[in-house]
Amino acid sequence: MVVFGSYCAGTGSVTSSATSVSSSGTYYLAASDTGCTDDYSGYVTISNHRQSFYDTRGYEVINSDNGYSTGSAINLDTSIIYDSYLDNQIIYLKKPVTYYSNIIISTDNSSSIALPFTAEQEKALKKQEFRNRIRRQLAPEARPENEGLLRCNNDPAELKARGLLRELVGEKAFRDYLRRGFISVKGKSGLFYRIFGGTRHMTSYAKHDDGKFYPHEDICVVFCDRNLPLTDGVVMRLLLVENDEFALRRLANVRAMRPQTTSKPIVGLVA
């Protein structure tokens, strides 16, 4: 009797065995052997035929083949009926092995490969699933600032727009943009601007007496044509901030943000 992670043949002789885990998380159990089993009710037969069968949770177990197809849906928790010749076979378990830790591949025909979960195991499994569900619900929703960027990674227009931004701001700032989802630009007025893409508002930051920058205004300016790529919005706002802050304020909807406790006048924005 061998627990999953090893291998044994149907009729007793094992010539080689190997286990591995693919990068996608699929578990492989590979072996070479010759042997034969025929229609054993209640046993698992490893075969060189293709078959897909499922356990009660719907997890798929696929056996590789050399062209034959004799598989059928089988409940791993109860009984498995299969007949085949053994030869260079691979079993793919598409779920973590913990679910199959009670799967046993027998060295002879008298043992079952899939033993049903015991009551304790079932209970523990349900408990763990419940815990996982609660944990998922309690976890704070993490929404990165570059969420919008990540969504359009495959858009050719967006990639083109990113190329233009890269030319304008340089490599380092561009990498920061990809990571953070915004760029920071200083205007001639001395205000710092945090510029996002798309239709998202930009924020200006004013320097206070304590030497730190605090949110000063919420500024929204967008293209009349809303079909432009997300990063083109960054390019537009960047050029506006650096070239013509007055035009930016004339075009945009500007909303003062609180607290506005700065005692310094914002030089350059006084007409």
Place this chain on the structure above:
Amino acid sequence: MIEAVAADPITEEAELPEGATGELLFKVLGPSGDDRIVWQKGFLDSIKEAREKFYELLKKGYVAYAVKSNGMRTNRRMFKFDPRVEEVVMVPMLQGG
């Protein structure tokens, strides 16, 4: 909205402006990213075409910004066509959000 600037067309007798060599690149922001149009500065016809395109886009509400050929900004908004600049980024019409 940006007001359109009246064009000052190059006449047939006009000469190539000084320093007008190489290429003039328009990067026009649009739904497909930025469309790039290249003009040869060494040819008067090409410069005329570029000038016409420039004012045509300005009339449509585009705003032009001069950029150096290495991509770095020059902090310069263009109200008039200048064939000596290396690159121009054309930004479509804007509105408050």
